[in-house]
Amino acid sequence: MIAGGMTHFKKINFNDDFRLNVKHSLDYALKDSGMKIGDIEGSVSAYFSDHLQGQLIAGAMSNDFIGLAGKPSKRIEGGGATGGLAFQTAYEEIASGTMDTCLAYGFENMSHVGTWRGNDIIALGSDASFDYPLGGFYTAYYALMATRHMYEFGTTEKQMAMVSVKNHGNAMYNPYAQAPMDITVDDVLKSPVVSSPIKMLDICLMSDGAACAILASEEVAKSYSGKPVLIKSIGSSSDTMRLADRPFGTVPLLPNENPEMYRNLKYPGVHSFRAGRLAAKMAYRKAGISNPQKEIDFAELYDAYTSAEIQAYEDMGFCQYGQGGKFIEDGRSMLDGDIPVNMEGGLQASGHAIGATGIMQAVYAFWQLQGTVHKHLGSNRLQVKNPHMGIIHSHAGTGAYEAVTVMEAV
Amino acid sequence: MIAGGMTHFKKINFNDDFRLNVKHSLDYALKDSGMKIGDIEGSVSAYFSDHLQGQLIAGAMSNDFIGLAGKPSKRIEGGGATGGLAFQTAYEEIASGTMDTCLAYGFENMSHVGTWRGNDIIALGSDASFDYPLGGFYTAYYALMATRHMYEFGTTEKQMAMVSVKNHGNAMYNPYAQAPMDITVDDVLKSPVVSSPIKMLDICLMSDGAACAILASEEVAKSYSGKPVLIKSIGSSSDTMRLADRPFGTVPLLPNENPEMYRNLKYPGVHSFRAGRLAAKMAYRKAGISNPQKEIDFAELYDAYTSAEIQAYEDMGFCQYGQGGKFIEDGRSMLDGDIPVNMEGGLQASGHAIGATGIMQAVYAFWQLQGTVHKHLGSNRLQVKNPHMGIIHSHAGTGAYEAVTVMEAV
């Protein structure tokens, strides 16, 4: 990866349409790398739903707007993992020899529809025969998972609130963030319950915004950037769309785990994200990571809900299953912890413009690994100290798709 | 590629939902290759629009239905080129080393909404500010192109009708086809005008259906199939979404062309598909094809409209620009012509279940190159004699995306 850019994520941005958001993010990345649009050989676009855009084939529209007409392009969709999967697809465009430089860009303008309608539209991304007509919507599905996680492992609402406090607080130093907030655990606990145990301040935002990343083959990367970052490996997996269909089996183990740890755990049930674990396992294997707790220096995890961040600590192997609540309680994912998570605010506070999100994570990770946080965010406050390796992680549909990418400073 | 399958395309299929259509097509492919679902390492799904399905993240739903939960998957979208681009993405999954076997599958159930509403939904795949509100819909856009093609090159409505007669007639011998018809040029010319000069029988169908293709690395392919077919190369490109934005420049030349041929042609304007030409040029270059007229034995071209098939003859370099009408008139794309096109009926008569279409083309091309048409279609009637190389081609949004893949018998 040789450059990235993003727009300031906003609740409503009527001034710039999705195409212009993409262009703003791209102009930033081009300037940062000294590249011209003509240097880009093709693109992969990412957005979640036609229903949110009120425009179909929106990928092609942004493609010509930014000046890529006449070059290969296609759109990736995978729910909340859309951006993360598009980023991986751009990697594959290069790894397969199709292109030497590829732009991955993602966008979403979620302000076209109201919040309740937005919930409804996103809920149509669950089984339209069996789940959605119950009044199913995504906060409820994640809440069902959180309830069970609390039951299995003793995770508390207070621990969930700590994630919110951390991420909103981190965002105070991120000028791109939509909702920086200096809040307390009590503020979170007292915010209105949306779907028990998930409260308003446990939930990510709906945003208008875009992000992009320019990827290149190793050889070409060197000619554009003095500080490229290596996409070390990609991993992804899937699971059943319906929570009710999730199996009760055994944990796919990471190299630093053993079966004894989970003798009585029926996995994944609805407490954990099997696809997240499988995606991480694949990415770690390809990257040669045998102990993620020691080798990974930071992570951008998919915190659509605070509970999901806690679950992701476990899925990614940052701690054993069941220890996710304690992980945040012990401050290990804090900015000064041993594996800082969502240093820029995550989806909770940076924003969640669905198609853009996974690529936004890649850009933050890129800046962290380059050590250029001061340059892009205006201060060093959020810079992880000398990071060597980081991961980005996103998912869709309570884990129906998950993507984990390992990035390395070189 | 080691196996393929498809459902019978139908105008309405309320008995099988999109997931079951995918499974039917997959079961056929697995049986044909002797593979088990467990042998598939991951998948790429293809469907066009959430608006047509009434179900978002429909890729993930079919993924678990067919038994691929726990494996990597993602969805590709690119309008009418969706299936073609997904097929290429599956190729890249393997070429990039991510997987050794990959399933590409596509589906669309277009009977959820009425035909006029379907037109409206597909029209939202054009610029929602500048084009759609005019009463723009895709037949009209292609008609604007056809009108100009007739003006520039003298192409006639009768030549267009010949394409329809050919494709509907070919489909008479294809049990998978939705609308086999023994019709005459006069029947086509007398069918109701939809958007002048395009008439009802110049237009493809809207279908319910699915298709799938199993791809594998060369090494693995040999262990499953005695007759694999090589994906020789892939090419794709894009163009502006709005017809009004298309430039007036020069023709990207194929190796067997020279600038003298097109001295006075302003290209592409709205008479030709620049993205189709660029996609073909890329695919030919990678496949080492210097004269497509001599080296390509057959083609599955995107005949959403009869005019589009004529335009594609030229874009693909089967004849010079301007000679497309003559190409069909001379019978060169007929079953017994020198480059048979759409031997199984094309979108005109086989059907057009958008996400499935590009993959349906791949399956037909696969059977042709294997020489197994008799086995799959019940007779040898549509089998091209000893074909060595064929191409498949699809596009979106009057050529906003185009995909050309070269396949070779080995």
Next chain:
Amino acid sequence: MGYGKLLKIDPLVVEWNYTTEYRHSYAEDSPFFMELGRGRLLGSRCKSCGFKYGTYRKYCMYCGSETEDMDLPLQGKVHSFTTCYYSGETFRGDVPYTLVLVEFPGIDSLFMSRLFMNHGEKPKIGMDVVAQFKKFQTFTVNDVYFVPA
């Protein structure tokens, strides 16, 4: 869509309505929805590997074989729950409501449904619940719901 209602200028924002009638076929899942009207809650048993699905599914996701219909026990336990105070637009009038995942004895996977309780009752993991059926079919999955046993 097509004609705009002016919402604001600078930038110019218009409101468009988009509406569609969807013909939604339950297709191979039709027996499940039909039988709810007869007071039967169908699950599926794989003819080949024997897996018993708590949510109807005509084909086995583990071995690919066709399943056969089976009556689920009408009594089960709450595996997880949530009470919704917000929702999507369509269900705005229903809040608050409680969703549960139900586990049935001897069945290998779960079933999602609504749980109705008396005022003051609280859902709990492990609590016994029993299926009830709507008298007038809505032809949705809401034709079955659960109450405390």
Next chain:
Amino acid sequence: MGYGKLLKIDPLVVEWNYTTEYRHSYAEDSPFFMELGRGRLLGSRCKSCGFKYGTYRKYCMYCGSETEDMDLPLQGKVHSFTTCYYSGETFRGDVPYTLVLVEFPGIDSLFMSRLFMNHGEKPKIGMDVVAQFKKFQTFTVNDVYFVPA
């Protein structure tokens, strides 16, 4: 969506309505739509490479620079045309209608619009057409249309 109207059984097919209000912002294209109300048809000229766009576009697709607004000539020629006897649902009441791509002298790209003619007149490539503006703005691109010159 959410509640079904029964259409048929075996298989069970229900009809669902899906409806959304979209707040569609013309965003950076707003000046084009606003000025139609003042009888101006805006195109764009690239400040950097000089390309002249017949369809408004705030940024140049060739060099990426910002463009500046320019008045298009109100008279042009038909570059291509089609007459629609069918359409999408939204425009069902409008058929038949004619769409044209208009080329303007000195302008490098085209503009799509509706062409209105007297009964019996037929569109032709190369025919001179002139822009007309709706008196009451609909705040859509239909606020401008063409007639034979």
